[in-house]
Structure formats: structure tokens, C-alpha cells
Amino acid sequence: MRVGLFATCLIDLMRPEIGFSVIKLLEQAGYEVVVPPAQTCCGQPAYNSGERGVARDLAEKMLREFEQFDYVVVPSGSCGGMIRVHYGDLLRDDPELMSRYGRLRGRVFELTDFLVNVAKVELQPGAFKGPVTYHDSCSGLRELGVKAQPRALLAQRGVDVVEMKDCEHCCGFGGTFAVKYGDISTAIVDEKCANVHASGAGTVVLGDLGCMLNIEGRLRRTGDTSTRVLHIAQVLAGDAGND
Structure with missing residues (x-):
């Protein structure tokens, strides 16, 4: 089966190595991975800023580029969430686009x-x-609803997860929120x-590059040069640098 990888702007521009880890994981799971070269933004920054026209154009563009695939995988x-939850709001006035979506x-x-x-992967320790x-x-x-999934995968890889206090609380990024406030x-x-x-762990792992x-x-700005911050794809693919 063919998987279209929606690589995300941040991974493409800031940490492309995460994208390669994602491809490795998907290929090891037996999928053909395609990265449409013309893909751009999902439209979330425009949507959150009230630029619905721009966001809608990007949503329609995403549909054109990805609707051919058996699955679309997003490492963010x-x-x-923008694609699965909010595109319906953007496209609701166009029956043809809503049908495709x-x-x-x-x-x-x-x-x-x-x-x-x-x-349904079974990763090796x-x-x-x-x-x-x-x-x-x-x-x-x-x-x-992503909560148990990353922890289950880390357990398969034999990674010891120590839960921090308020692990579900926001990190403060929130896209344009961090700029406005x-x-x-x-x-x-x-x-x-x-x-x-306080968790005592030397590494924090997560699934969203913005966070x-x-x-x-x-x-780093507060002087911590040792705590590692890794995308879960890097850990699962064995690309974290200390395996």
C-alpha cells in the first residue's frame, strides 16, 4: 500500500532528519512511502490567524496532492489535527470538496x-x-486522541518512560500564540x-516539532545544554544518536 507522507513545514525547513526517520519506520512496516514534492503548509497558521481564504486554498491543495494515497501519515x-478536524469547517460550503475530503x-x-x-507494528527492543x-x-x-500509542511504541523499543508532572499540559507554543502572548x-x-x-530523565520525547x-x-536559553529533546520518530527508528 502507498502512504503519502505529509512532512510538515517545520520538519521540512528545520529538522529534515525527522522526516527520514519517519520514512524508515513506514518502510520497515511494509509500506511504499511517497513524499509529494509540491506539498506545502496544512493551513493551520492562516486558519488560526483568521485568514480563512488562504487556509481554504491550502486545504484544497492538500486534497489534490494526497487524495490518491491509501493512507496519509502526519508526524505532527x-x-x-488541522487536517482531520478543521478542514471540514473550511470546506463545508463546497459540496464537491466536502465529498472528496x-x-x-x-x-x-x-x-x-x-x-x-x-x-500494527511490532518493534524490536x-x-x-x-x-x-x-x-x-x-x-x-x-x-x-494520541496518548497511549507513543508510550506503547516506546515500550516495544525497551525505552524506560518516566512520567513528568502535568505531562498533558501545554508547552506554551501554540503556534502564533507564542508570538502574540x-x-x-x-x-x-x-x-x-x-x-x-524534576522527572530526572535526561531526555524529553514528543510527537510535534513545534513543541x-x-x-x-x-x-538552551536558560542554560540547560544537556537535556535532549527528541521527536519520537527519531527514538523509534534508532536515529537518536545513543543507540
């Missing part, structure tokens, strides 16, 4: 949800060193970083 809860929607999955519930703590990103958790965002991420430290950059950036 926020982009996955309705056929695609059920085939769009966040990465760990796909690996657990569609691919790895050699990842040290405990990790897991941050539940808001959109993945609340819009897509910088002081509030900073207070939220400071609390998240304190909980990471990842926000947490890692704050850790």
Missing part, C-alpha cells in the same frame, strides 16, 4: 496512531540509553521545563 499532532479524512493518521492501529519523559502535545492529545508563553514553557527537570523547538529553545 497539530498538522494532523470525506473520502480522505478517515485515511489521515498521526504517525504513532498509524503505527499502532493501522500498521533497541539500545536507547537512559530514561525519557514524554510530553503530550495539545493537538495530538485533544484532537486526535510571549510573556504568557514563556511562563508556560518555564513550568514545562521545570517538570522535565519540540519551543521546549528545546527555552532549555
Whole structure:
């Protein structure tokens, strides 16, 4: 079966190595992976800023580029949530687009949800060193129900997960929220970083690069140069650098 990988803007521009880890995982699960070269943004920044016309154009573009695939996999809860939850709002006034979206929607999955519930992978234990703590990103958790899936996959790989306090609380990023409300965002991420430290784990793992950059950036700016911040795809694929 063919999987279309919606790579996301942040992975494409900031951490392409995460995308390669995702491809490795999907290919190991037996899927043919295609990355449509013309893909761009899911439209979430425009949607959250009230630019519905721009967001709608991007939603229609995404449909054109991905509706051919058996599945669409998104290594980001926020982009996955935008496609699975909010495209219906954007396209509701166009019956033809809504029909096409309705056929695609059920085939769009966040990465760990796909690996657990569609691919039903059985990963081999790895050699990842040290405990990790897991941050539940808001959109993945609340819009897509991603909670048990990443932990189940980490357990398959033999990774010791130490739960931090308030692991389900926001990291303060929230896309444009971090720009519009910088002081509030900073207070939220400071609390998240304190909980990471209190967990005793030397690594925080998560499934959304926006959260990842926000947490890692704050850790580094406050003098923490040792705590690792990794996308779950890197850990599961054995690309974390300490296997």
C-alpha cells in the first residue's frame, strides 16, 4: 500500500532528519512511502490567524496532492489535527470538496496512531540509553486522541518512560500564540521545563516539532545544554544518536 507522507513545514525547513526517520519506520512496516514534492503548509497558521481564504486554498491543495494515497501519515499532532478536524469547517460550503475530503479524512493518521492501529507494528527492543519523559502535545492529545500509542511504541523499543508532572499540559507554543502572548508563553514553557527537570530523565520525547523547538529553545536559553529533546520518530527508528 502507498502512504503519502505529509512532512510538515517545520520538519521540512528545520529538522529534515525527522522526516527520514519517519520514512524508515513506514518502510520497515511494509509500506511504499511517497513524499509529494509540491506539498506545502496544512493551513493551520492562516486558519488560526483568521485568514480563512488562504487556509481554504491550502486545504484544497492538500486534497489534490494526497487524495490518491491509501493512507496519509502526519508526524505532527497539530498538522494532523488541522487536517482531520478543521478542514471540514473550511470546506463545508463546497459540496464537491466536502465529498472528496470525506473520502480522505478517515485515511489521515498521526504517525504513532498509524503505527499502532493501522500498521500494527511490532518493534524490536533497541539500545536507547537512559530514561525519557514524554510530553503530550495539545493537538495530538485533544484532537486526535494520541496518548497511549507513543508510550506503547516506546515500550516495544525497551525505552524506560518516566512520567513528568502535568505531562498533558501545554508547552506554551501554540503556534502564533507564542508570538502574540510571549510573556504568557514563556511562563508556560518555564513550568514545562521545570517538570522535565524534576522527572530526572535526561531526555524529553514528543510527537510535534513545534513543541519540540519551543521546549528545546527555552532549555538552551536558560542554560540547560544537556537535556535532549527528541521527536519520537527519531527514538523509534534508532536515529537518536545513543543507540
